[in-house]
Amino acid sequence: MSAKLKTKSQDSNSRTVGNQLQAIPIMTVISLILFGGIGWRLAYLQLQQGDLNQAKAEQNRTRIVPKPPVRGSILDRNGKVLATNRLSHSAYLWPKAQKQRNWSTNRQIISQILAIKPEDLQKRVEDAGYNYPSLIPIARNLTSAQITALEEYRTQLKWVEIDVGKVRSYPEGKLAAHIIGYTGELNREELQERKSKGYRLGDVMGRMGVESAYESQLRGTWGGLKLGVNGAGRILQLLGENPAGVGEDITLTIDAEVQRAAEKALGTTKGAIVALDPKNGAVLAMASYPSFDPNIFSAPITNDIWQELQAQGNPFLNMSLRAFPPASTFKIVTATAGLESGKYPPNTVLGTYPYISVGGTRFREWNKRGFGPMGYVSSLAWSSNTFYGQIGRGVGGEKLIEWARKFGFGQKTGIELQGETKGLIADDGWKRLNFNNWGWTTGDTVNMSIGQGFTAATPLQVAVMFSAIANNGYRVQPHLLQTDNESKQAQRVSLNLKPTTLSTIKQGLRAVVDGGTGARLNSPHTPPGAGKSGTAEAPPGDSHTWFGAYAPFDKPEVVVVAFAEHSGGGGGSVAAPLVRQVMEAYFKPRKI
Incomplete structure (x- = not known):
């Protein structure tokens, strides 16, 4: 009996050992799979994902605090x-x-x-x-x-x-x-x-x-x-x-004290004042109203601040670069066209009248009476409309347009600032395109000759025109970077004006200040200067007023142009005093 039990026990043990021996390979395989997976994962993390994981770990223990650029x-x-x-x-x-x-x-x-x-x-x-x-x-x-x-x-x-x-x-x-x-x-x-x-x-x-x-x-x-x-x-x-x-x-080429004087002179008058070095186009001042304080943009702008800015109009619009009818300042161009054409030499004398009639339209003299016989000098001094209307009609529209463009009108000056407009010097093609194929007329030429009609120029362009007379016949490019002065002077464009043309116009501009429409430019604190007034019709509002000048007359250092939008009055009475204030600041002895 016991022998049988023993045999059964031995058989049971044998089966258990056998089962255990059979389980070893299975466990080994499972272990190999598990450890193999772990090894593969470690290899993957270290070899393929190593750089990424290192970067993540680096992010967890380091931080990068950026330091913004420091503006010059x-x-x-x-x-x-x-x-x-x-x-x-x-x-x-x-x-x-x-x-x-x-x-x-x-x-x-x-x-x-x-x-x-x-x-x-x-x-x-x-x-x-x-x-x-x-x-x-x-x-x-x-x-x-x-x-x-x-x-x-x-x-x-x-x-x-x-x-x-x-x-x-x-x-x-x-x-x-x-x-x-x-x-x-x-x-x-x-x-x-x-x-x-x-x-x-x-x-x-x-x-x-x-x-x-x-x-x-x-x-x-x-x-x-x-x-x-x-x-x-x-x-x-x-x-x-x-x-x-x-x-x-x-x-910059800007003179802060001249700029301050220009802004003070302009005050709350909507308009612009530009001051240039006529030799090279360096901008000494460029004032525009309305204006703004750029410090407000260093912090979030509240609605109240924005509304206050908008209440002034558009304070971000640089009026120096916007175009308006240049009025009688343009008579410098008309005089040049007449003199250079040979049809109207320096000794020309024309009768002036209450008006001249062209195609049924009367172009009136501003004093409503005429001034009698006049030459270039006296007609500039008193800004005769009928004198320059006759000059324009005589040389023709094409010549007048040609000289306007030579002086830089109808094109950007090239100053570095954004938002500059070209102004407008219209011609036959432009008029046909914009007026149902109606061509250019003699009346358009007469209107242009006195700076009215389709003609539009910026205060900066007008300053360039005055500079060309002041520097003996070169169109300069206005600029703001001080280091550009010498290169810009070398890049000046010659208008190839006759010496007699320059001499005649200069005498006329001097006469404007010395007893003509620009007498209010005179100041005991500035050297003798030369200039020209302008009063542009601007319906339905009051007239625009202009005055441009340079000084000293014999050796010009500075050109100043003032423009006042819808100011009413005349250029000599409204804009000339603004120019005088800037001239006084420019020629004021510097404290060292």
């Missing part, structure tokens, strides 16, 4: 700072904040403190993306109250950083605003266009004036700090620094 300064010709940078506190946000469970609540807190709409904040974060490698700017020019509020929420808002940076500053406020311009943050489309040039989210660029024209020189380059942080995101150490690059400083 803008200076006037004497070194006065017109645009620079000032220290300011800015708020930045880590993009990972949007993935935190309390993001919705924190976003609301941030929005309230920084006066940013929650949807705008959300859009900014989404534009950057969750994996954006560095901080994104969300507010500049923080107030003390905003900084304090963010610090009070420091524990909750651990993804928000406050840093000291630089924002654009214009120490002289409104002075030369239309020349200098302002800066503004790039929108999404602009950022996409400029990424290849090194622009980043939250970057700023020049929006107007010199800030825009010389963006590449002024801009500078991005830098940054590499910081070591702990698991809670707190800064432990500075790991490295790449200083932000400083842009170039730009020196």
Whole structure:
């Protein structure tokens, strides 16, 4: 009995051992598969995904704090700072904040403190993306109250950083605003266009004036700090620094004191004053009203500020570059056409009348009586419409148009500023295109000869015309960069005027000031000058007024042109005193 039991027990043990021996290969295979999978995963993570995982680990223990470019300064010709940078506190946000469970609540807190709409904040974060490698700017020019509020929420808002940076500053406020311009943050489309040039989210660029024209020189380059942080995101150490690059400083041809005088003279009169160096076209002043303070763009613009700006009209429109009927200042062109044609030499004398009749239209003398017989000098001094109407009619429309274009009318001057208009010097083709195929008439020529009709010119173009007489017959290109002076003088375009043409016109312009319509230019504080008035009909409003002048008469240093829109009155009574004030500032002895 026991022998049988023993045999059964041995058989059972044998089967168990057999089963165990059979299980070993299976377990081995399973183990190999498991360890093989782990090995393959480790190899995959280390070899194929190694760089990516290392970068993620690096992100968890380091942070990159960007340092925006430092824009170069803008200076006037004497070194006065017109645009620079000032220290300011800015708020930045880590993009990972949007993935935190309390993001919705924190976003609301941030929005309230920084006066940013929650949807705008959300859009900014989404534009950057969750994996954006560095901080994104969300507010500049923080107030003390905003900084304090963010610090009070420091524990909750651990993804928000406050840093000291630089924002654009214009120490002289409104002075030369239309020349200098302002800066503004790039929108999404602009950022996409400029990424290849090194622009980043939250970057700023020049929006107007010199800030825009010389963006590449002024801009500078991005830098940054590499910081070591702990698991809670707190800064432990500075790991490295790449200083932000400083842009170039730009020196302008502008004289800040002459500019200030021009703006003061213009006051609240809608219009413009331009001052040029007639030798090379350097812009000494360019005032325009209404105007604005570019400092407002260094912080978010409130609706109240925007409404206040709009109440003035369009303060961003540079009136120096807008076109208006040049009126009797254009008689310089008409006189040139007459003298150069040979039909009306310097000794020409014509009768002047209450009006001249052309095609049934009466072109009236401004004094309604006529002045009797006149030559070039006296007709310029008293701005006779009928004298120059006869000259224009005699030389013909084509010659008048030709000389207008030689002086630079009907084309951009080439100044660096955006928004310059060409003005208008119409011809037969233009009229047919715009007036149902009606061709050019003699009446159109007579109208043009006195600066009316279709003719339109900018104050800057008129200043170029006066410069051509002052510098003995060269059309200059206006410019704002000081280093361009010599090259621009070399690029002057000769009008090939006869010496007798220049001499006759100069005598006439001197007579304007020495007892003619421009007598109010005379000042004991300036040398003798020469000039020309203009009064343009501008229905249904009051007339526009002009005055252009240069001084000293014998060796001109400066040309000044003043334009007042719908001012009423005459050019000699309204615009000439504005020019005189600028002349007085220019010739005022400099304090050293």
